[in-house]
Amino acid sequence: MSLRSQLGHVRRGILSACHQRVVPLGDRGPIVTFTFDDFPQTALTAGAPILERYGARATYYVAMSLMNKTNELGEQFRYEDLISAQSSGHEIANHTFSHLSARRAAYDEFIRDLAWGETALLETLGIHASRNFAYPYGEATLEAKKRIGPRVLSSRGTCRGLNGPEVDLNLLRANRLYGDASRGQEARQLILENEAEKRWLIFYTHDVAANPSPFGCTPELLDAVCSFAAARGARFMTVAEAVQQIAPQVSANQHPPASNHRPLERVPFAPAPTNQESERVVRQ
Numbered sequence: 001m002s003l004r005s006q007l008g009h010v011r012r013g014i015l016s017a018c019h020q021r022v023v024p025l026g027d028r029g030p031i032v033t034f035t036f037d038d039f040p041q042t043a044l045t046a047g048a049p050i051l052e053r054y055g056a057r058a059t060y061y062v063a064m065s066l067m068n069k070t071n072e073l074g075e076q077f078r079y080e081d082l083i084s085a086q087s088s089g090h091e092i093a094n095h096t097f098s099h100l101s102a103r104r105a106a107y108d109e110f111i112r113d114l115a116w117g118e119t120a121l122l123e124t125l126g127i128h129a130s131r132n133f134a135y136p137y138g139e140a141t142l143e144a145k146k147r148i149g150p151r152v153l154s155s156r157g158t159c160r161g162l163n164g165p166e167v168d169l170n171l172l173r174a175n176r177l178y179g180d181a182s183r184g185q186e187a188r189q190l191i192l193e194n195e196a197e198k199r200w201l202i203f204y205t206h207d208v209a210a211n212p213s214p215f216g217c218t219p220e221l222l223d224a225v226c227s228f229a230a231a232r233g234a235r236f237m238t239v240a241e242a243v244q245q246i247a248p249q250v251s252a253n254q255h256p257p258a259s260n261h262r263p264l265e266r267v268p269f270a271p272a273p274t275n276q277e278s279e280r281v282v283r284q
Helices: 003-017 041-053 079-087 107-125 142-151 181-197 219-231 239-246 248-254
Strands: 022-024 031-038 058-062 091-094 132-134 154-156 166-168 200-205
Touching: 003 142, 031 041, 031 181, 031 219, 031 239, 041 058, 041 079, 041 219, 058 079, 058 132, 079 091, 079 107, 091 107, 091 239, 107 142, 132 239, 142 154, 154 239, 181 200, 181 219, 200 239, 239 248
Parallel strands: 031 058, 031 200, 058 091, 091 132, 132 154
Antiparallel strands: 022 166
């Protein structure tokens, strides 16, 4: 293991151990959750039909500044994709506005961008985001983990492993789902471990394409993993559904009342009021 890998391992260990907000998983496992970060359009057009075929729905962590853009992941989501995903039962969650790294921005700038991500979703969709959050690039910090926790239902990183028997809502563990069908054995092993230990397994990826980016997967891999999990009797849930079951009191306290929801309409929004950094190719 290289020095950089060793330092990363130590950093992730410290992050995982500090500023926890734990709730017991109890007997609710095994749960399997699929998440898509940034929301490349193929995550919906190619990914959603696969999940839906097995009765699953995904959590889409959306960085609203990427809407209508094209980057190394391909075409990003459009307004219509947000509506389509939500109307099909998928969860729309926050990924900051500018896809901003908590490790590369001052905390005050980062929290403004996180809040602006929620506001932009509200102005576009006319309803509140789910209040579940994922760190762009998986780059959490101790300060962010401590201070963001009370603002959101959950925060998801990219620290690998299973969630449970105590689930840390301040830094949910998640496992990458990258590559083609030849990479399926690692995912199947995680599903078997999750089944045996009755935990909560979260996968994350980005685009879904025949020739995916280094941060995406092929339809064949996604289908193989969904099929295997379904055959093993896993319970498919979005992050919101899992948190609702695990910590209903947290969900009740954090969600705004339905009377505050605005009618669904297209509303333009202004750029985030921060000095956002340029989009980087480096991802987890």
